[in-house]
Amino acid sequence: MAGLTDPALVVIGSGAAGGTIADVLTAAGKQVVLLEAGRRIEPAEFHQEDLKSFGQLSWLDPRVATGSWSAATLAPDRPAWVVKALGGSTNHWNGLAYRPQPHELRARASYGNIAGASLADWPLTLAQLAPWYVLAEARLGVTGTSGIAPHQPSAHYKLLWNGARKLGYSRISNAGMAINSIERDGRPACRQMGFCNQGCGISAKWSTLASDIPRAEASGRLDLRTEATAIRIEHDRAGKVSAVIYADASGAQHRQAAHTVVLAANSIETARLLLLSESSRHPAGLANGSGQVGRNYMRHIAALTYAAMPDRVNMHRGIVTPGTIFDEARHDPTRGFSGGYLMEAAGMSPVSLALLLNPAGWGPDYAGFIGRYDHLAGMLMNGEELPVADNRITLDDKVKDRLGLPVARVHVDEHTQTATMLKHFFDRSAALYRALGSNDVRHGRPVSATHNLGTARMGNDPATSVVDSELAAHEVSGLYIADGSVFPTSTSVNPTLTIVALALRLAYRQAGATLPA
Amino acid sequence: MPPVLTFSTARLALSRRALLAAGAASLLPACAERPFGEPDRATLTRVAQDLFPHPPLSAAPYGAIVEAGFPVSADPKTLADAATAARSLGKFADLAEAERRAMLGPRLSEPFFIGFRFAVLTGLYTDVAVTRRFGYQGPSLADGGYLDRGFADLPWLPGPGAEASRWPV
Numbered sequence: 178m179a180g181l182t183d184p185a186l187v188v189i190g191s192g193a194a195g196g197t198i199a200d201v202l203t204a205a206g207k208q209v210v211l212l213e214a215g216r217r218i219e220p221a222e223f224h225q226e227d228l229k230s231f232g233q234l235s236w237l238d239p240r241v242a243t244g245s246w247s248a249a250t251l252a253p254d255r256p257a258w259v260v261k262a263l264g265g266s267t268n269h270w271n272g273l274a275y276r277p278q279p280h281e282l283r284a285r286a287s288y289g290n291i292a293g294a295s296l297a298d299w300p301l302t303l304a305q306l307a308p309w310y311v312l313a314e315a316r317l318g319v320t321g322t323s324g325i326a327p328h329q330p331s332a333h334y335k336l337l338w339n340g341a342r343k344l345g346y347s348r349i350s351n352a353g354m355a356i357n358s359i360e361r362d363g364r365p366a367c368r369q370m371g372f373c374n375q376g377c378g379i380s381a382k383w384s385t386l387a388s389d390i391p392r393a394e395a396s397g398r399l400d401l402r403t404e405a406t407a408i409r410i411e412h413d414r415a416g417k418v419s420a421v422i423y424a425d426a427s428g429a430q431h432r433q434a435a436h437t438v439v440l441a442a443n444s445i446e447t448a449r450l451l452l453l454s455e456s457s458r459h460p461a462g463l464a465n466g467s468g469q470v471g472r473n474y475m476r477h478i479a480a481l482t483y484a485a486m487p488d489r490v491n492m493h494r495g496i497v498t499p500g501t502i503f504d505e506a507r508h509d510p511t512r513g514f515s516g517g518y519l520m521e522a523a524g525m526s527p528v529s530l531a532l533l534l535n536p537a538g539w540g541p542d543y544a545g546f547i548g549r550y551d552h553l554a555g556m557l558m559n560g561e562e563l564p565v566a567d568n569r570i571t572l573d574d575k576v577k578d579r580l581g582l583p584v585a586r587v588h589v590d591e592h593t594q595t596a597t598m599l600k601h602f603f604d605r606s607a608a609l610y611r612a613l614g615s616n617d618v619r620h621g622r623p624v625s626a627t628h629n630l631g632t633a634r635m636g637n638d639p640a641t642s643v644v645d646s647e648l649a650a651h652e653v654s655g656l657y658i659a660d661g662s663v664f665p666t667s668t669s670v671n672p673t674l675t676i677v678a679l680a681l682r683l684a685y686r687q688a689g690a691t692l693p694a
Numbered sequence: 695m696p697p698v699l700t701f702s703t704a705r706l707a708l709s710r711r712a713l714l715a716a717g718a719a720s721l722l723p724a725c726a727e728r729p730f731g732e733p734d735r736a737t738l739t740r741v742a743q744d745l746f747p748h749p750p751l752s753a754a755p756y757g758a759i760v761e762a763g764f765p766v767s768a769d770p771k772t773l774a775d776a777a778t779a780a781r782s783l784g785k786f787a788d789l790a791e792a793e794r795r796a797m798l799g800p801r802l803s804e805p806f807f808i809g810f811r812f813a814v815l816t817g818l819y820t821d822v823a824v825t826r827r828f829g830y831q832g833p834s835l836a837d838g839g840y841l842d843r844g845f846a847d848l849p850w851l852p853g854p855g856a857e858a859s860r861w862p863v
Contacts, residue, residue: 332847540745
């Protein structure tokens, strides 16, 4: 263990960003202190039962949800479903490793000025990021890239594909998945078990728990501290980061001196930690002279459509999200909204479906639908949610965590465009299943957010953003932010691949390394 | 109380109306004098069946959920609340199905029935003996997943060729 008083390079959070950075830096010969709030749970301990897994992996510490979104009434203490464990939310992600579209990184230029939205262009283009995506795809073992074969289509994906063709869609694929189709990276090929969101018991799915962190440990240069909750980042008189205060499992506090801090605690906690780190020099929170810390919190616009089909589908067999339709991801303002959405086939267990489809559902009609389980098929919508300045993380003035610190208050009032995009998705997804003979199609919306983005926006102007295009805080030397909180906009695609690409770019530059040719 | 009743996802079912109703729990009859007993169990089992009815199932899995939620060893307040809720429904099990549904609907925003609905939902749909009858097979790791057990079977629709796995699209 590094000495607490020896200034260290400290990474906060071990998920997609923090785990990747710890691996790259230790491989480059650097010593890294990695702080993870959760404990280590080995893949052999994962549960193939949704509720047990939920209790095992979830971040269950209190938060407060406010605003017009359903979490404020249905899950007021748990607005987000993210993981608290070594490896972070790479344990429960689906493995969908998609690149955004070029126009999505120029959202302000592409969509124009939309009332009520705080659109911005990314300070990086997709072309600038392309080499980092290539590297990220190779590290994660993304099917369809790096010479890796796609998976054999599952029944649930075949059904989606057939329906998509009936609607005239053409951009449909089961590739782009960070789930091994072959043995690779010391991890086996997928056995089509299902339960991708409960942690992959055989590590066929990429996670930092299965891949990056063990590699970093093997380097001998990783100082991993689990159940270590960062509660404050300090700076010196010159304004440079100087230490991270963290609490261990017993609640005892420690001060780790730091010359560099990489903050990657998932958008909600990242913003909360900055706000908790106020000082006389940063009275509104660390690196928050712009007032932008916590603002522009985005999820994705998420919804679900499930349908009873004329014959068996068995959607629980195989990869949970076995393929996606990309046609509606285009920007086409004639649909009444800007940006677009993905249609991702998604298997769900009976208990999760019954909980989510209609949170108040009961009676013969509702139970009858669940009871047709082996005939059910379904999909999730992953749509671009516009940034809104007042959708934001603040510190709650009443609720405190076990350490006595104010918890994050997550406020969301959905932009008016959200309802328009949702209706479009409900219409198109229903049409898809009806085209294949379904006469019972149902819709719902998940309550808690799983993609948490924004809150520490990346941009060139210190007056309107928190970090620059190198992920360095404008106002605090030695402080970097590396998770999804830096996204200026949400794009229509799942965020993990972009988080890893940005993290790799930061880590290579910190290591003084150049990209492999 | 068993973990299933205290599990925080119970909040999924909470509505604003329910939160208001939580303050109005005193509308329920005063604490029952007789202990929670067999007639109360039978009433709640009938409620459980009406919440998530599956005609091929007997009353047994529903009764097991009631038994697990309100064992004799449960704390007195839990049992008293259950007795009060069951008795407030009168001769529920003797009513016709439509009458039972009409009676149950407005009660589901009360704190007891919010928790009870959640317990029945999670108890029933995590019972693999129940869900197997719908075709859900539960944990698959010990059986090697579905790679060799039908994950790609969809004989009633044409299978796509390599065009369904192009990348990027």
